[in-house]
Amino acid sequence: MVQSDFPVRVPLVTEPMGVLKSLQTARRNVLEILPEIATRQPMVSGRTGKRWHMVMDPDALNTILRDKLADYPKSTVTKDLLRPAIGESLFIAEGQEWLWQRRTAAPSFSHRHVMALAPVMSAAAERAVQRLEAAAGKRAVNMFDEMVQTTFEVISDVTFSGDEGFDRDGVHHAIEAYIQSTAKISLGDMLGLPSWVPRLSRIRSGGALTDMQRVADEAIQRRRASGQPNAAPDLLDLLLAGADPESGRQMSTEELRDNLLTFIVAGHETTALSLSWALYLVAGDPRVQDLARAEAQSVLEDRVAGAEDVPNLPYIRQIVDEALRMYPPAALVSRTARKADRLCGREVRPGDTVMIPIYALHRNNLLWDDPDAFRPERFADRKAIRRYAYLPFGDGPRICIGASFAQTEAVIILATLLSRYRFDPVPGRDPKPVMILTLRPEGGVWLQPDVAKANQP
Template identity: 80%
Template sequence: MVQNAFPVRVPLVTEPMGLWKSLQTARRNVLAILPEIATRQPMVSGKTGKRWHMVMDPDALQHILRERLPDYPKSDVTKNLLRPAIGESLFIAEGAEWMWQRRTAAPSFSHRNMTALAPVMTAAAERAVQRLAANGPKRAINMFDEMVQTTFEVISDVTFSGDDAFDRDGVHDAINNYINTAGKISLPDMLGMPDWVPRLGRITGDRALTEMQKIADSAIDRRRKSGPPKGAPDLLDLLLAGADPESGRTMSTEELRDNLLTFIVAGHETTALSLSWALYLVAGDQERQDKARAEAQVVLQGRCATGDDVPKLPYIRQIIDEALRLYPPAALVSRTALKDDILCGRQVRRKDTVMIPIYALHRNHLLWDQPDSFVPERFANRKDIPRYAYLPFGDGPRICIGASFALQEAVIILASLLSSFRFTPVSGVSPDPVMILTLRPEGGVWVMSEPLPRVH
């Protein structure tokens, strides 16, 4: 934890850094190797062992993510990091292998299914409110831990609901262990060395992962035998029933497992981060917190938010949008160019690494007014924001499949918390934004939480 100006930011690089220092710095915080000029220019290129480009220009980003998708597959660094946990799932696969999985999984994330899953989110919000209330009148709480617990309850309930034998704690521990060890960008990964070069993090991370995969496999087999539990179908039922609309192909146990674990890995910490950063931001801005609370209290009248309330909570949504702008959980994604190309008038060669530093895009002075300030009102008129200037969920055919799920969940939980509690900063304590696999608040998000009299 560090003392820092509000809202905290990553100190970006203002002087050239050698290869060794870049690698050392990246091991602690990937974002700390971004050059400050990436927040002022449309594109920055360089060579650190390999040729690389950072792209912050909305038209060039549309070209990479939508128009020329097959020429810019996800980079090997990303795939090497994630493959041990989630296999060749939707997140990692390319080409036809990706396409059929996406077509098969997409209906599970339809608006109708998201509405049906909302009660799970409301129930998790209710438990979070009860836990905070049980802490007494006013107390310092690490809201990052609280939010990780809350979003993990949601994702495990919508993937393996009603399966009492599913070891939630075992899976949670395995994922945490994995992110903390194998998730650290290792030197061989940065240098693009082949897969067989051993990585320390990967070896220590593997045992927990095998265990986690076994737990998921047996839960899937049980469900195949027993059929869906009572009540609304969960993501496992939806995927079990899913078939590629073109080929009719269905998912094997292994494919189901890799995709369900992908939803767990990709879905719970990212959503917890959006909520934790949003709570940090409103704790530091009491006026905006009051405005958000007034909106939530009018709509909720003392209860927790439901799926039906979400459209009635536009200001809560703007706060989530702004938290995702300032602290995008996937703050840097990268691609490898498969063909020579021109981006922003500059030559890109085959095999160059093309990085999309979403953190720098979201704070680029050419695209945003007061880019480092917390101004949720900028999202009041979404049409004013160029689509490819704001990419917390990526875009194009590979846009996050869980975006509506995450936004619905975040609005339900934030509105429920703000209508029942006041959050204020803990004096002298701020989170340090550090990206390992995701942009995390190192040191936690410590705030004073104070229960409010109930509104009826």
Template identity: 75%
Template sequence: MAQDSAIPVRVPLVTAPMGIFKSLSTARRNVLRIIPEIATRQPMVTGKTGKRWHMVMDPGAIRHILLDRLEDYPKSVVTKNLLKPAIGESLFIAEGAHWRWQRRTAAPVFSHRNVQNLAPIMSAAAERAAARIAAAGPRAVDLLDEMVTTTFDVISDVTFSSGDTFDRDAVHGAIDDYIAEAGKISLFDILGFPDWVPRPGRIMSGQAMKEMKAMADKAIESRAAREHEGVPDLLDLLLAGEDPETKRRMSTAELRDNLLTFIVAGHETTALTLAWSMYLVAFDQQVQDRARAEAQSVLQGRAAGAQDVERLPYIRQIIDEALRLYPPAGIVSRTARKPDELCGREIRAGETVMIPIYALGRHKQLWEESDAFRPERFADRKSIDRYAYLPFGDGPRICIGASFALQEAVIILATLLSRFRFTPVPGKEPEPVMILTLRPEGGVWLSAEPV
């Protein structure tokens, strides 16, 4: 499909039926390319690729899945199988009572006050990113790599602020290796085929993950044995946390699995959000000019603080629009536990129900000029249906770190736009490809000119 120069890059969706083998090979290259184009025009699409599946885009039906009947639509087996080797039975994977007590314990960690207290760490990482970009001189910079580095700086500093014998480079490498391996997702996984059906190319090396877990356990035990000075980081807050209902506290293994969840999720997804935001502001220089004026007016040459985030509404709108167009989790998969009905259609127990977040964000009936980059559409958040925009999910299982990620993204984007003008590098347009997350394949290559 030819790319329209008036709109940013997009994934060509399916316009004709594909057999199971073509679907499989397509999904191995880019999971989003199995989404039928009619999913951007219909409330629900049902198909059969070996096994019956459903894609749901109707906000009311999505609310039903994520809120009203949450217990009847658990995360799919594939989601758990892919992530359990890294993050165990942590918040992201656990179900039922085991999830609820962990959520109650961890929720205060991400309170507004605690997140605001971590803003100086985010600002310091943003300043280091600006210094690296300036030092690169006139040559083009891959903003994807730069944002991965910057967000890992943040997550490692807010997780293990005092070092704690935690080898950051080793952890970073282990996470990247794990994501690369876990990302070898099969269409069979998405459609909920049983575990005994062979998955082509699935190799899960556990050695790096074992070493990372051992390192994390050692750091947790070291911290627990002494008091930490200064602003509490995530580890301090989790160590002090307890379930207000049962008074249960997390064991070392539970602490480790949840910390690794925050590191993996908080690092990768925020980096992608920022990389796509950088691509978009370079794509539309008028948007960039307006955002830069806002950032310079608020920051006036100083580092961004927590108090500035609310004063940067247009920067936030750019991030919201980037998340609509390029959600890090492009498809969410659930398994129906009981018979049900969605959009007047029968759902049988055991069937896979997908929410294609990518198609939802580009749905013609939900968004005007759905493929266009228009940050101002988020100027009035109340005008947007809550279940039409789900970059962080919704319902009781909404992402616990959403406010943390948004504060971090606003601080970093405002800092960079206040210092540089970014322009695209001809011939280096990224391609949106989702394996495990929606990444700009080829990187986000931009020239940065100091302003």
């Protein structure tokens, strides 16, 4: 039987909050500033220091993310949070600077290259299975920590394969330290103060950040100096060889480093979160878990999943899609309006903050039936999902370049785990959805893996 308080939700706001209360709330969990009405309206507007709008209407989102993309660049707050770590990389760059980088990097994430890198995903899934053997039937495991380790192994192996001089643990810890120390919203951010006004926590993060960039620079320079790509080219090889098909421009070491760090951060954090929430959801719903395990065991027959298996695992994919709907890693994104506009019949002025609260969009009652319920079957017919109602990877020209990579990785790892183990929730240890930079399960995802149950018919 599914638990009555399952799945866990973010408590949304039912009364207006002032600037200071909004700041306190946002520093604890930025999603708790979302008004509950955002799950029942196409658009909500207000003022907290500066004018803002939350947009949940698919037609208006089409305007923001595609038709008038240049009029709605990423917000200054978002750029100021991330620029010290990832520079003017694909995630931050705008206009022509973004366009040439996108053209250069896109071939590295083609279907052919994702399939070629998939064995790395399968190997990491097998190592995760082996690590769980010691716990199976004996103790609970924090599957969030386990998935972070697994996905970081994947992204570091597909990025810097064979580079023994690359300090993977050092980069991993530096990334985590940077996120924890810099990603919380400051009073200056809430009041719309210019970026040159210092934010203390971001000043303090300089050491870890410098070390992370130095390690990445050294790895890139070693690869350049060797002049020899790996027998099976990794992501660094592909980007080193890549060039803008229109201008012929190639990335400098600094540009390579900024984009590789972007891919490392996004490539493991978001997939680890997707898998952690998916495991939490299936553990809380025995019916879904039984169906998923039956599919995985039928297809895999006691082996590790590979890229060739992904098309034959539709229910596992539906679980991943539903986990991304309920707990999208990038649960709130923000834009700044450059020009006057009208969205949903409402005035938008230059300088207004235009937020896309993906958490509220994915739970909007105008767009989803029983949106707080865990129902993987709602993705059985993807064509029935209205475009711009489901944005785990964004949409339009700036849709996440690694979406196919992340989806393939998540299905391979989840199918492999569910084919070997049954996961049961640990009473009293439900995760709490908390967003700082991404939507994380605060407290961890504590589950009990059991091999014996997994092998029952």
